[in-house]
Amino acid sequence: MKPGRLRFRGSRALSLTLAMLGLLGLIRQPASAQSGGGSATPAPAAADPIERKAMDTLKAACDVLAGAKAMSFTATSTYEKAARNGQPLYYAVQNRVTMQRPDKLRVITPGDGIPDAFYYDGKSVMAYVPSAEVVAIASAPPTIDDMVDFVWNAAAIYFPFVDVILSRPCDVFEHEGLNSAFYVGQSHVVGDTVTDMVAVAADNVQAELWIGVQDHLPRMVRVVYPHEPAHALYQTEYTDWKLMEAAEPGAFTTNKAEKAQRIPFQPPGTTATAPNTAPTRP
Secondary structure, X not given: OOOOOOXXXXXXXXXXXXXXXXXXXHOOOOOOOOOOOOOOOOOOOOOOOEOHHHHHHHHHHHXXXXXXXXXXXXXXXXXXXXXXXXXXXXXXXXXXXXXXXXXXXXXXXXXXXXXXXXXXXXXXXXXXXXXXXXXXXXXXXXXXXXXXXXXXXXXXXXXXXXXXXXXXXXXXXXXXXXXXXXXXXXXOOHHHOOEXXXXXXXXXXXXXXXXXXXXXXXXXXXXXXXXXXXXXEEEEEEEEEEEEOOOOOOOOOOOOOOOOEEOOOOOOOXXXXXXXXXXXXX
């Protein structure tokens, strides 16, 4: 399982372009109560588990993200991992992201862990570790949507923020549907702005999202997978949002890796004799 990822589908990568009628058609409705005798009193109608205000808030966020031609932000993700004694430990990773639709992405990761950089220019992907002076390069599909699947399958590279950069940021809700979605209220402390709080749940994931009231951009996402043995919490905070017409020229490549040692574009620790099997999707 990976930190901060709100994927309701098990095998694919938060997708927010909600076709409202299409989504509502996928939502599980409670079974109708069977009628008894003709004189039985009808049961009161059950409250709709999908609140309109919650869906409107999500749709507004989807539309803003999907409509952005280019954007940059910082994603700080926290995830749990058990220590040897079973105590949950908390780890954090920060990604400084710049993207331009449909085919450019840069991710600078200063820590925690080993700092690295990832570049995608629509033709190839480059994973560069400056501290070790090594670089892995591979030809890549022509869109960000396809590229994120390619780098996961080829090299186990995963981005906790992936759902906000896809072309249809909320497809996930349409593909599996929701068991519930409700509006929690407003927060004045998350992201240094006023946010709307929305809670959603499907069979395999439960999440809460903080979305800016004015700009409709996500500020925080917290996810729990109820069937995961550890019931670990994954959280991603979004800051430094900038939406733009285009990124700076040259943002999606670097000449710093020219003298770096080339290594295969494959999962860490893979050996030449290892079977050629794809990693398990989170």
